[in-house]
Amino acid sequence: MYLVKAAEAIGGDFSCSPDQPCPNGACCGFSGWCGYGPKYCGDGCQSHCDAQADCGEYAADPTSACPLNVCCSKYGFCGTTSDVCGSGCQSHCDQPKPSSSPTNVQKRVIGYWEAWNYQYACGTMSIGEIPVNYLTHLNVAFGYIDSNFRITNMDGLSSDIYKDIGQVKIRNPGLKIMIALGGWAFSDPGPWQSVFPTMVSSQANRAAFIQNLLGFLSEYGYDGVDFDWEYPGADDRGGSKEDGVNYTALLKELREAIKVSGRDYLVTFTAPTSYWYLRNFDIKNMSEQVDWINLMSYDLHRVWDSCNPLSNHVLSHTNLTEIDLALDLFWRVKVDPAAIVLGIGFYGRSFELSDPSCWKPGCRFSGPGAAGRCTNTPGILSYREIKEILQTTGATSSLDKEAAVRYMVYNNNNWISYDDAHTIKAKIEFANKLGLSGVMTWALDLDDGGLELLKALSAPNNKRGTRPIYLYSKRVSICPDADGEKIGLLAPYQYPGFPNDHKKPWEGILSGKYDSISRYWGNSSSVCSVWSVRGLAKADTTWVNNAGVVKQVRASYATEHVYEGQLIGDFFTQWLDNGQVRNQNPAPKNPKQKVPCSWTRQWVKKDDPSYPWNILTAGAKGRKTVSFAHSLLSELGSNTHLDRLTIMLSRPNEKKGRLFTGIRTVDYSKYTQMSPDEQLQTAKDLGIVFNYLNSQTVWDAFCGTYEAIWRQMGHFDVWYAQNARGGPTIPSLQKEWKEYNQVALSSVVRSARAQFDFFYQNRR
Template sequence: MKTHLFTGGLMVFSLLSYATADDHPCDSNNPCVEGCCSSTVNLCGYGPDYCGKNCIAEASHQGSCAQKSECDPGYFPGYGTVWALGGTTSDFCGTTSVTEPSCGGTSSAKRTVGYYEGFSQNRACDGKTIHPIPIGGYTHINFAFIYIDPNTYKLTPMAENQVDLYSRTTALKQQDSNLQVWFSIGGWDFNDPGATATTFSKLAASTAAQAAFFESVNEYMTTYGFDGIDIDWEYPVTSDRNGSPEDYENYVTLLQNLRRYLSSKGSYGLSITIPSSYWYMKNFDIANISKTIDWFNIMTYDLHGTWDSDADHVGKVVYAHTNLTEIKQSMDLLWRNDIDPSMVNLGLGFYGRSKSTAVKYSSEVEKLILIGFTLSDSSCKEPGCPFSGGGTSGVLSYTEIEDVLNDATLGAVMTLDPVAAVQIVTWSGDQWVSFDNEGTFAKKREFANSQCLGG
């Protein structure tokens, strides 16, 4: 979901995803596709546990144990351990230190990038049109999303009823001469099973497809008055999201070609969206990508949700999806690759993650019943407490959470977690959600400024 703001403003587990070589079983007849084969556990991975004295050379990638450590700057941002996890803490990278940028002042005030979701106008509850967007509050607005036709590789509307919104969004520049309006291509579900599952991979691998794509991009720029493009390809390489191993290098080439094309047509901007978790970020060659784009929009939200339910290292417990502790650790993945902090926009989420669908109607009374995570034990309300029920993902919007707080019949209580810099709301005895308000957004902006972020 892209109801969020990238502005000057994880529990460790969101960084501790499965090892970079997918924990692939290995032996001399089944060598590693990447990484080294450890004779101790007969799994593929990186770091001394895999590439050290216990390495089986003939079962390792390219028949060699001389694999560069993923903790080294300029390489992948972390490496795995024999526990089949990956991350950047001392458990994973030993005593390797990270030099974090440090600043005073208000560096992040340079850019405030807001995403407007075209499909939000169709929401049954709390739908949003162009008109409430505060003029003067943003330096950039990204219209989300525009799709790529999987057959022609030309741009196509996410939905036909959104086309009218393109010009209406860019028309906001008439009220603010400093505002830029870009459009975002792809999105979190673009790689889901279906017609577009492999579209980004095929586009990145084909110069012919890119030629059609670039021409279509220019047509959208000139027809609707957009100023730049944001590529939201969230899962390159990742096999469980229809990625390909070639994506790692091909994405760099795609962006280089796109930048050259855009420069030949005018002064258009180019950014990409990147994940904050090690498991997905390792598939981006961020060091080389940074040489081509204007900035990164890092998704420092959705760090936790119902998708944790089946993960052994987290499980069915409640955690804040915008935990500042985890956000700090995720940023170290960038600093290990010497990324200029002025190129980074910190993502803020204007919603809370819940277990079920956002709302349902009561059959007894005519009012909306707002659903969060249902706690297994109503007396256990701290982050880390277990929740019950299935794993259907849902969202409570900022407005809906305010409705919970303002409804005296629900007995809602809001509690600040000062370390995580999030608000925890409990109501109706066993309902739980975390979110950010003005106070916790301010703490995240302070963090962005302290690390010299550009937005």
């Protein structure tokens, strides 16, 4: 019989017994198989004997159609597969296709921004870092609705986020900002789960909510609302049978209220690709009350598939073949393709393979993949984390052209599927041919530091005045020869420079805390207690004409290596060769050479193919043999170590560099000639350096760089002991590195104290 064959084909089990009811709720027949009608529900039935078919002959109403007008199989099941819609199909057996003209979906690019992403260990995106110049619409995720049907903040978020988000329009005045209400967690079991069903359940409740919503949009300057109810009518999500009709009523009444208000607010909602959840939406009528539908065409598969005995297999969560089938559900109820925006995931869903030797789609999994270092959640990796795996583990990805998705195996038994620029292009072409109206992403903050996916998603005309990344190379002097040459970083260990043009957004160090660092460590106000932008002294600001409006903005900033690169050079040039730190305070007595520069030139600076040191080449396509010096410099902040870079006002940054190389931050003779205000600014610049370094984020980056170099020194010690080939005996570089940093930092502190004393004693 069909059910037996189907179960065998997909590895499921539709057998049953008195103690093992049918998994689909059907009658358990005398034969031990599941089905409907007298054959299964009549004489000899073992369980669920009063069950009725979903549709057709043995349904409660034989004339009723399946939800969303899907096929009714010969056995009374609803579905859209060829088995259901094929031989013996009872109704709606043909799949309609939309008649629409091709479009350009990149004219509408919507980005969801996770307002809670600051909680990630790395790879965060603050309000100031949102790349709004690639977007036409920004959806702020999420706002919540309280029991009085007022808009409130999501658990754990400050209400300031919802107020401050409008500032991003300075960088893209044409941007539309929408508040996204709900989200998956909002309908989890708990205090919020009943809010949506209760709010839509009566006209009075809906009216109260609509009044509160319109007030919120007006007060905070939002351009519209996006409803993310996951999911109406779903028993497992706190839904009720009336949700679908009530949801439509809410949208209709909201549209009428907006019209009366004289405003032009946008209204959208998210829709799933799953028939199980979508069947409870009154999708056709809802579509006629909104500007568009955001289709969540991702998360088609994840670890929850393990709960289904038929689906415990690794499958892509953005499979284009399945997305196409999901859209068929919309065509069956005659939804206009122009009402749908295609969703793109900037993340991957990961699994732990049951058998590492079986790694292609369809193989079984035993659980979620390992958590990433930033998102720290098993079963999911941001695109940033996926790129890091590709760069650091040597893993290679496979392209499934038909499904328009990539997948890879890493760490032996972890499997992940994801989109990249190539598969996004394929999905855009697919959406254009169908006549969809746009593309959206979940979520902007999950992209990599270079915004690779967003750039692939966005149309060129959306990229308004974006400043490109200019790469700079950190050059360090290490035991220079007679010509005084310096060693420079090699790609991809260069770093992005901060743009001087305030009107152009910055694509660079998204993980470098642009907002927090420039806000808290870039200030040099004349009054020590004033640490706001308005308190900036003249020296820290400049006047610019922006669209005819003269504004005061911050002056020059610089990309800052938290750990001073020249400390690496001075370790060899000063500490090992001269036995002391540059301009050491206090000066040592009778310093003695530890290792001569001639040795450093041979073993540290020399590029020798037999040496084991190597770094990634540009594009992460391989590794390149380099000198040990280059290997050390690669640990500084760069495109591959953005977490070791920050943004700092140029003048204090220059003071920091002088301080760490043993040079006074200002010439004392010039200081005595300064005005009182200039003297105060000079002293504050020096203080800012220490406030900056005492920031936990900055100090973590400093220590992270130090420890990475310390580990490299240990590797060198082991290698040198085994491969010196008659070279001179030297002390442990790892131990010397530790002692050198202790002495250097102590010297910096003493020098700074001496300068502060001079500033105070010679103040005007």
